[in-house]
Amino acid sequence: MHSAKLLLLFICRSAGLFRIAAWLTRDKLKILCYHGFALRDEAKFRPKMFIEADLFESRLATIQRYAMQVLPLDRAIDQLYTHALAKRAVTITIDDGLHSVRELAVPRLQRYGFPATVYVTTYYVENANPVFRLAVQYMFWKTHKREVAFTNVIWSADKVIDLGDPAQRNQATWDCIHYGERECTEQTRVAMCQALGDLLEVPYADIVRSKILQLMTPEELRSLAAANVSIELHTHRHTFPSDDQARAAREIADNRSAFKRWLDIDTHHFCYPSGVYEECQWPWLDAMGVKSSTTCDPGLNSAKTPRHGLRRFLDGQNIHQLEFEAALTGFSDLLRALRGSRKARAEHRAQPF
Ligand SMILES: [Zn+2]
Numbered sequence: 001m002h003s004a005k006l007l008l009l010f011i012c013r014s015a016g017l018f019r020i021a022a023w024l025t026r027d028k029l030k031i032l033c034y035h036g037f038a039l040r041d042e043a044k045f046r047p048k049m050f051i052e053a054d055l056f057e058s059r060l061a062t063i064q065r066y067a068m069q070v071l072p073l074d075r076a077i078d079q080l081y082t083h084a085l086a087k088r089a090v091t092i093t094i095d096d097g098l099h100s101v102r103e104l105a106v107p108r109l110q111r112y113g114f115p116a117t118v119y120v121t122t123y124y125v126e127n128a129n130p131v132f133r134l135a136v137q138y139m140f141w142k143t144h145k146r147e148v149a150f151t152n153v154i155w156s157a158d159k160v161i162d163l164g165d166p167a168q169r170n171q172a173t174w175d176c177i178h179y180g181e182r183e184c185t186e187q188t189r190v191a192m193c194q195a196l197g198d199l200l201e202v203p204y205a206d207i208v209r210s211k212i213l214q215l216m217t218p219e220e221l222r223s224l225a226a227a228n229v230s231i232e233l234h235t236h237r238h239t240f241p242s243d244d245q246a247r248a249a250r251e252i253a254d255n256r257s258a259f260k261r262w263l264d265i266d267t268h269h270f271c272y273p274s275g276v277y278e279e280c281q282w283p284w285l286d287a288m289g290v291k292s293s294t295t296c297d298p299g300l301n302s303a304k305t306p307r308h309g310l311r312r313f314l315d316g317q318n319i320h321q322l323e324f325e326a327a328l329t330g331f332s333d334l335l336r337a338l339r340g341s342r343k344a345r346a347e348h349r350a351q352p353f
Pocket of ligand 1: 272
């Protein structure tokens with residue numbers, strides 16, 4: 001974040017404005033969103049997606065310091081739409097279901113007595129390999145090689161990639177991902193990862209052993225209930241097409257049936273994969289008995305917020321502590337509203353008579 005903005009936030013916090021904002025927005029539901037927790041160097045690899053365990057713990061301490069009430073998602077949604085929301089309500093959500101959730105996040109949540117919800121995508125629980133897309137991106141990020149020669153590989157014509165050129169590196173990463181996702185079976189994708197790891201000198205076996213890019217096993221998922229962490233829907237294959245209702249419905253059905261099989265639980269809350277959604281999907285979700293759906297749109301939630309358009313704040317290693325506090329207390333939203341109305345007024349003034 002820009003240092004001028006951080007300075008402004010620092011001054012506002014020092015002046016007590018964050019505490020005032022928390023009071024002014026006490027009737028709104030704040031939903032936090034996390035993905036993975038760093039077992040190794042993941043927070044350097046994808047700072048928006050991963051967070052170091054220490055930083056996550058300091059976020060929990062911040063939530064406690066502001067006397068926020070951390071509610072389980074199901075209760076928060078019920079209270080929100082019956083106009084009975086607890087004051088200073090916050091809900092903690094975690095997307096995808098990476099192994100590090102069980103390893104690093106759950107013990108810390110338990111220490112603070114905070115409930116949470118994990119939206120789990122089930123394909124990679126069933127196929128216990130590192131998430132293909134992430135593994136490819138990680139290897140292209142991690143490699144110390146300056147160039148790599150692709151000869152006789154299935155995903156590319158023979159060529160030499162200059163890894164020092166970000167555009168070439170990016171193109172090669174996505175060519176590999178698209179080929180694997182569109183053309184290959186799971187087994188072939190694993191073989192591709194092994195071959196790519198050898199070429200880039202980032203051993204795939206190390207990635208597998210470290211579990212940094214793997215999801216929880218059914219046993220690990222089962223252990224979450226005792227820690228007051230609920231499991232909810234995130235599709236089976238991490239996709240929710242807006243142009244194909246039957247396929248979208250199948251994604252939810254497959255996701256649900258996996259939970260039923262492994263955990264014998266019923267699931268009623270949903271999170272859009274990658275936060276991508278269209279309003280045309282809302283009736284589909286209603287028809288499937290989904291009670292709420294979270295997006296990656298920032299903002300606070302009230303009873304007027306559409307059930308399938310709930311807003312969240314995405315936290316990660318890239319978020320400064322001041323920025324987190326501003327979001328948690330609702331200060332950043334008040335600021336946004338102020339700016340928005342000022343802009344609207346300015347636009348209104350600019351209208352010709
Ligand atoms: Zn996701």
